[in-house]
């Protein structure tokens with residue numbers, strides 16, 4: 623928030639009091655939401671593009687820490703496609719895609735692991751821990767968290783989530799820590815695979831019986847017609863998403879989010895949200911104010 627400094631020139635005591643009243647009003651408005659969500663698990667998929675801007679990334683960290691401090695159980699799941707591509711190029715390897723999916727040979731898998739665990743995961747964990755000792759980084763390889771099966775031999779080590787063992791997350795949450803998960807999975811032989819972070823977030827939310835699944839991305843929400851700002855869908859349900867998919871309204875990038883939302887909602891998650899991660903404090907706005915932002919998806923329309 624960019625409220626003027628208390629001692630900004632030209633501002634009198636009256637203005638400052640008004641400001642203080644407004645702030646108190648905002649905090650009071652948050653009270654019923656804090657009560658509602660206390661003790662609830664919220665899985666947040668943090669997008670590769672939404673985390674590009676360091677200033678917004680810092681606000682994201684504040685929001686997640688605040689959620690933790692008011693008694694929620696936030697779980698952060700992140701991707702890092704652009705960061706993998708960047709590291710590949712720096713190492714002199716040109717990425718190759720088939721139907722929008724990265725062809726992942728053994729060397730690419732090594733690079734993906736370095737980018738996701740060595741860089742992206744560390745950056746998110748460190749920014750959360752600027753505020754205290756809150757976050758703990760994990761990979762889907764840890765303690766059997768993400769079990770995968772190979773998707774297609776042409777793609778190499780690209781895995782689909784086959785089973786989630788949430789036990790390690792439940793332990794971390796009991797310690798009141800925020801798990802930050804890089805979406806690398808393993809198959810039955812222990813081979814590492816790159817996993818789509820949207821799909822992993824949905825599967826983790828279902829396994830944790832999460833209250834909410836949130837996708838922070840780089841658009842305002844789900845559009846009926848991509849490119850037409852006025853067609854933003856503020857509220858829909860599983861049937862609505864299925865219609866959008868069957869009518870071909872959902873394009874690349876949004877497809878795995880929509881599919882995983884449907885899956886998670888059908889497996890016990892109460893609500894899903896697609897929010898604009900570029901908006902400062904998108905999470906606080908959605909959870910603690912009357913002004914919802916983005917698209918909210920319920921199981922069925924009321």
Ligand code: ADP
Pocket residue numbers: 668669670671672701838839840841843844845846847848871872873874875876877
């Ligand atoms: P992220 O890093 O968050 O996963 P992606 O680029 O993979 O970001 O996915 C978000 C993108 O999905 C948007 O930028 C948009 O171009 C695309 N998209 C496709 N269809 C839709 C739709 N119907 N509504 C909103 N976004 C859509």
Ligand code: MG
Pocket residue numbers: 701875
């Ligand atoms: Mg994506």
